[in-house]
Amino acid sequence: MDIHGYMAQLKEEIDQQLIAVIACPTETPLLVEAMCYSVENGGKRLRPILLLMMLEAFGYHCQKGMHAAVALEMIHTYSLIHDDLPAMDDDDLRRGQPTNHKVYGEAVAILAGDGLLTEAFHVLAKDKGLPVETRLELIQLLSATAGAQKGMITGQALDIQAEGKKVNLMALKHIHELKTGRLIEFACLAAGMIAKQPPEIMSKLSQFAKRLGLAFQIQDDILDVEGDAEKMGKPVGSDASKRKSTYVSLLGLAAAKQMLADEIEAALSLLDDLPIKSDRLKALTHYVAKRAH
């Protein structure tokens, strides 16, 4: 099976589990509908797929990581809902659909985000397929990588601090390492934890995640300049119109593409250095650099 077919298969399993966790019988149907709406809104599921593929590369069945993958996607989704709010990025569209607060109103959108964030930890805590020690390690890792002390929230706060200011390349990389990189790091490290890997392997997993996360972000910026608006579900050129610093705006398109190629090469070489079956992960890494949305 090619990488696209396999990604589609994993995505289907993740989607089923996500909805099973969130769409429970409820006396607050609007809240649950709002949570489902953003979760179902056509994400690529790159983070949970990475977690499951990494776990398989260590020789484990991907079901062992399904709860962690679902929790990760719930955290990613909550961050998008809150990020789109008028007080934050004030976005009306996400993946071609109206953003959560545009459909359900701001109050429900805030609560839907809070709900996904809270329930993500419930999913990890009650994952009966893993030993209690591993569950606890995963909860520590998720709260650290998503948190406000060198975590995703720190990255979002840095992003807000940088608004309207000129940001240099180092500062831009640092914001992205936190804002998007930390959850990608969770995907890789969670797989390593479940597969009980020693510290030196965990450190290599971190390095791989950083390279891959950076490549992901550079491709995001390139797509914003030369992507296909229809495939992306958002207009091209939105970064420039918001005067956001990007790899393209700081380096130019040619140098940004070179930087992307360098990061992908470094990521691939780190994969070669890990004691894993890396074919699918290599294909996934190439996909990140070549994706059209």
Next chain:
Amino acid sequence: MDIHGYMAQLKEEIDQQLIAVIACPTETPLLVEAMCYSVENGGKRLRPILLLMMLEAFGYHCQKGMHAAVALEMIHTYSLIHDDLPAMDDDDLRRGQPTNHKVYGEAVAILAGDGLLTEAFHVLAKDKGLPVETRLELIQLLSATAGAQKGMITGQALDIQAEGKKVNLMALKHIHELKTGRLIEFACLAAGMIAKQPPEIMSKLSQFAKRLGLAFQIQDDILDVEGDAEKMGKPVGSDASKRKSTYVSLLGLAAAKQMLADEIEAALSLLDDLPIKSDRLKALTHYVAKRAH
């Protein structure tokens, strides 16, 4: 020592621990300041104090419950920050001080809430004073009581659904049981979990928490009618001006006071039924009914 002196002593220890957890070295000083601002903003610490006193009543040292108490107060504080936002209750003042978004802006207030919520689970997960099984049970309990499936967030969503509608007594009680009662239940059940109590005791702890939580809410409504604005740090009569259904608006002041007395009596009798040293908890229960803010 009288109950006020003892509450003040516990509050001081809780406050110290809270600040130690939140005020870490950071590259996002505004975010951390915003988190500290709401945590330091003069709360009574009723929920964490209840947890620690309950644990002592079972014969345990209160330090065993300190991390759980801190996590609980962090969740309570995040819910207040998000609740005060313009899209939610749109409150400018909380305990006589400007609300978080009034001082730091909405974007930082949203992130400060997200940060406190996420870090609360980190505090529980890394509580080295408790066995891993207990930590995991506490995380399950906190994510359930604070969550979007019959948890605090469900109560907030019900509250939003009820806006502008006439609510009857049963519906009002139900909203409060979730919105404020569930975290009070966490306080009691967390103490029971740490003290390894059997199911029949846990069930009595739940019943006590429900009575106490209801009493707390009725007294809140009574204070909004006949309290001292200066002591409360907010104007009297704000419920009526917002046309909110309260125990006083539904029952009248005299019947609301009778209901409060009944709930307190039921709570005290449940304490008598528990295998604990209950003197301080009884004094705390009386305090809830008589507090002036």
